[in-house]
Amino acid sequence: MSFTVTSEMKNGIAQFTLVGELDAAAAGGFKAAIEQAAANQPKRVVLIMNELTYMASAGLRTLVFAKQKMGANVDIYVIGVQEAVRETIEMTGFHHSVIMLDTYDAAEIGDV
Amino acid sequence: MKPITVPGTLVSLSLIRDYARTAAAEAGLDKKRTYRLELAVDEIATNIVNHGYQEAGLTGDVVVHATITAHALTIVLEDTAMPFDPRRLTRPEQIDLPLAERPIGGLGVFLAIENVDEFRYEYVDDHNRNIFVVKRTAA
Numbered sequence: 001m002s003f004t005v006t007s008e009m010k011n012g013i014a015q016f017t018l019v020g021e022l023d024a025a026a027a028g029g030f031k032a033a034i035e036q037a038a039a040n041q042p043k044r045v046v047l048i049m050n051e052l053t054y055m056a057s058a059g060l061r062t063l064v065f066a067k068q069k070m071g072a073n074v075d076i077y078v079i080g081v082q083e084a085v086r087e088t089i090e091m092t093g094f095h096h097s098v099i100m101l102d103t104y105d106a107a108e109i110g111d112v
Numbered sequence: 113m114k115p116i117t118v119p120g121t122l123v124s125l126s127l128i129r130d131y132a133r134t135a136a137a138e139a140g141l142d143k144k145r146t147y148r149l150e151l152a153v154d155e156i157a158t159n160i161v162n163h164g165y166q167e168a169g170l171t172g173d174v175v176v177h178a179t180i181t182a183h184a185l186t187i188v189l190e191d192t193a194m195p196f197d198p199r200r201l202t203r204p205e206q207i208d209l210p211l212a213e214r215p216i217g218g219l220g221v222f223l224a225i226e227n228v229d230e231f232r233y234e235y236v237d238d239h240n241r242n243i244f245v246v247k248r249t250a251a
Contacts (some may be wrong), residue, residue, distance in 0.1 A: 023129075024158040025122035054129075054147075056154050057220040084147040091226060092219060 002026070005033045011111050014042035014070075019051040027058035031065055038069045045070060046109060050080035060094055067097065079104050113138065115177035120165040120191060128157045128176055132187055135178035139185035139248050148227035149246050153187055155220035156198060156242045164193030164240070182248070184229075189242040195235045198224070198242065 003026035007016045014037040022030060037045075045066055066076060076098040081089065089095050099108075106112060116131050118124035132153045136146035157174060165172055175190040201221040225231045230245035 021126065021129075023122075023125050023154060024162065025125050054150070056151060056158065057223055058158065060219060084144065087144075087148075088151065088223065092223065 003029065005030050007033045007037055009037065009040050009042065012043040013046055013109065013111055014038075014040065014044070015046040015048065017048040017051075021054035022052060022059040022062075023054065023056045024058035027056075027062050030059065030062045034062065034066045034069060038066075042070065043074065044110060045074060045076045046079060046104075046111075047076065048079050048104070049082070049085065052085055053082060055085045055088060057092075060088070060092055063094060063098065075099055077101060077109055113178040113180070115175055117173050117175050120161050120172045120174050120193075122158070122161055124161070124174065125154055125157055128174065128189075129154050131176050131178070135180070135185055135187060136246075138178075139180045139246070141185065141246060141248070145246060149185070149187070149244065152224040152227040152231070152244050153189065155224040156189055156244075159198055159201075159220055160189065160191045160193060160240070160242075164191055164196060168194060170194075180248075184248055185246045187244045189244075190239045192239060196240060197233045197235075199231070199233060 003018070003020040003022050005016055005018050007014065016033060018030070063076065078089070078098045078100045080103060081100060101108065113135055116127070118127050129150045132150045133146060136149050141149065160174055164170070170193055172192040177188045177190070179186045198221045201218045228244045229247050232243040234241045234243070
């Protein structure tokens with residue numbers, strides 16, 4: 001299964017919907033989308049991951065890239081992550097650096 | 113299982129994962145252990161493609177071979193890049209660093225080693241051999 005990323009910007013929030021398998025071959029596309037969004041200087045980043053079935057370390061490195069590109073004060077929300085992907089995020093300690101939510105919570109994210 | 117030979121490029125990663133997934137199904141691994149094996153094999157294959165071949169200006173293939181015994185599934189990745197033991201790259205202490213401060217690298221190898229029961233490396237007859245072993249019964 002291939003990978004697609006769609007992005008939108010609203011209320012100062014850069015939102016990305018990730019679908020499919022995010023491996024090293026696909027990470028370039030995600031990174032490019034992050035770079036493009038960073039130009040708009042979002043206050044927060046939201047990653048919708050309900051349909052992301054696979055994520056390799058290349059995907060995790062793109063999260064590091066996002067944090068470094070957007071600035072350490074820009075929170076990254078990871079929404080609806082599947083169990084296997086969650087395990088990878090937790091195994092590598094990345095859950096300490098992002099905010100993980102089961103569902104999109106507009107109040108928590110500050111989307112008002 | 114019959115081995116497959118794929119070009120050492122990023123496009124081949126999904127083929128290598130497909131092979132690992134098929135082998136896991138034949139060995140009767142559950143969903144979780146299948147995913148973990150796929151991830152382990154994918155991470156090392158990524159390093160072979162990126163560091164072993166592309167960064168070194170080399171081209172070559174990756175041979176993937178699965179063997180199933182009564183107790184374990186073993187997958188071997190073979191390549192013809194320069195000798196490189198990926199275990200040299202693991203730096204687990206970085207796991208505690210905040211995201212914004214992390215150096216890049218070593219993460220894939222960490223995931224590879226953590227996600228199988230046994231990971232071995234050997235260099236035999238001018239080939240790197242990365243070996244992943246998963247027990248067929250959950251430990």
